[in-house]
Amino acid sequence: MKGLSFAGGERVTDLVTGPTSQAETTDAVPSAGSGDDETTTYAWAPEEPAPKKRRLGLWIGIPSAAVAIAAVAASLILIAPGTAVAGVPVGGLTVGGAADALQSRLASTTIEVETPAGTAQITGADLGASVDARALAESAFAAHPMWNITQWNSAPMEAEITVDPALTEQALRDAAGSAYSAPVDASVAFDAASASYTTTPAIEGQGLDPATVTSALEDAFTSGTGRTTIDGTFVPIEAALTTAEADAAVGQLNGMLDTVGFYVGEERTVPIDRAVAASWLTVTDVDGSIALSADAAAIQPSVDALPGLVDRAPVNATVVTDTAGNVLQELTPGVAGRAVGDTSGVADAFAAQLATGNAAYQVPVTETAFETTTLARNIDVNLSSQRATLYENGQVVYSWAISSGLSGTPTPTGNFTVFAHVRMQNMGCGPTSSYCTEDVPWVTYFAPDIAFHGAYWHNNFGSPMSHGCVNMRISEAKFVFDWAPNGTPVSVHY
Incomplete structure (x- = not known):
């Protein structure tokens, strides 16, 4: 490889030995501004980057943690595995899901009732059966949360079942068919x-026994089978x-007729005819109980007549006393006067009172006191003037x-009081008389x-x-006998 030159013109000798690769020839670029054909400047290709480290563990770990968190969260709201309520598995369910499962299983629980008319099927839904599913x-x-593994596969919990009486009666009637009465x-x-209330006796019917059917429903539900067969025995x-x-109600009603009326204190001032009182009353059978009501409009005419029957002037009293003022005899009892007060609400009030079984209505009256006349009596016997x-x-x-006593049997003198009255008697007539x-x-x-007494045997x-x-x-x-009560003072003197 030829030496390379830099802009300063200095040669660089062979830096790399060995044959020149095709890549190196391809990458050669003429140096700008150089006219030397022999001198060529090369740009070094960048070094291939080192491979990055793989982080698979992170990407694998994140999903696993999410699953773990979800599992923990679920354990905080789910019921422990193996938990059952009245034979219904509720493990792994939320409270709401468990409640739905309980009610659904109860509604579908079936009793096959074998009757003379054939086999009838009755479900919990037919009976209006229910449990307090939410509370259960x-x-x-609360007792068996999933997070508490010690409560897994625990013993079943019991449940109390109730049925709708009206739906149960109808379901059993339908199942009994023509055998029902x-x-x-x-x-x-x-x-x-x-003029009295009377009773028409009840008549007993016949049908399937509700207790037997509801007991079978409970057994089938709590056992977890969801179905059972029973013998449809008919009962009264x-x-x-x-x-x-009804007899008890009649006794109360007739007692009301015995006492019905308008009272002033303890006095039944205005009695009401039994038939009239009965016309005020309505007796109704409400779900097997006697209900009593009264018509205020029917009572109103009797209320309107009250002033003429209740109002009276006072009656003054007259009493006999001794000379000291002690009362010896009541000749005329005193009676207070009275006048009926406001009667605008009496009919409504009496109607409401009758509905409670009370037939004695106290009339509002204003009383006027009576006066008392005192008669102080005494008898004077003068033996001198006879x-x-x-x-x-x-x-x-x-x-x-x-005519007083003779000298041999004189009348005693002094102050005495009358103490006895005898209408007729024999005097003397004893063995020594x-x-x-x-x-x-x-x-x-x-x-x-x-004593003072009549003498028919002389006129002297x-x-x-x-x-x-x-x-x-x-x-x-x-006259003396009638006029002088016991206690009347008697003075005998000369």
């Missing part, structure tokens, strides 16, 4: 002839409203001639063995005639 799934995840509820109605079906329940004088409030009511007077009338005792009043008692004409003795 949440409990399964519906029960008839007892009924309650008012009987005009007896009790009416929703039984005879006993007269008895009756006083009331210090005024003479009557004064009569009497010196006299016997039978059928002595209107005897009013005021001292031991001494104004003179002593007795064995110690105070004799009076029969009419006068009766």
Whole structure:
């Protein structure tokens, strides 16, 4: 190889030995500005770059880490493998997925019921069966999360199944076919002839036993088989409203008719006819229970009549007292006056009260107090004048001639009080008595063995005639008997 020259004109001797390659000849480029044919300048080709290091491990590692992260994340939301709820595998599912699986399996669980009419199939969906699937799934995840490997393949969890009564009744009725007979509820109605409520007894029906079918559904579901066969035995079906329940309602209703009315305190001031009260009431069978309601419009006419039946003026009292003011007898009881108050809401209020079973309505009234007249009574017996004088409030009511005791059997003197009344009796007539007077009338005792009484055997009043008692004409003795109650003061003196 010839030497190379640089711009300075100096020669460069052979730097590389060996034959010149085709590439070197091809790459030779004339030097600019040189006229020397022998001298040629070459541009060295750049050195081939060294091969880059391969990083396959990085690209392989990134997908593996992502999978690991995803697995960890999944373990935080999934239920542990091998977990089952009521025979339904829920391992590897989310809470929502487990809930759907539970309800779906329950809906498809099938009971084959062998009946005289043939074999009928009833599903959980037909019975309106349900579980609290969400709560069960949440409990399964809480107890057996996938991340906790100690909870893998755990024992099955139990589930409580409920069915819809109406759907169950219809499904069993359809399965029983013509062998089914519906029960008839007892009924309650008012009987005009007896003016009382009476009961029409319930009639028992016949059909498949709901308890047997629902129990079979639960067994098939919880065992995980999803299907079972049972013998469709027919059982009596009790009416929703039984005879006993209707009888109890009748007892309450008739009790209401016994007491229905408008009251002032404890007094039933305005009784209501039983048939009228029954016309106010409506008795309804609501899902096997007696419901009672009342019509306020029907009650309103009775409310409108209240003032004429309740309002009254006060009645003043009259009492007999002794001279010290102690009440001895009530001649006329005092009665407060009253007037019905505002009745604008009474009909509605009574209707609402009747619906609760209470038939005694308290009428709003305003009362007026009564006054009391006091009659202070006492009797004066003057042995000197042989007269008895009756006083009331210090005024003479009557004064009569009497016959007191003879000198051998004198009438005792002093202050006494009346203590007994005997309409008629025999006096004397004892084995040691010196006299016997039978059928002595209107005897009013005021001292031991001494009384005012009628004397039919003489007419010598104004003179002593007795064995110690105070004799009076029969009419006068009766007046004292009625006029002087026990406790009336009696003064006997000369």
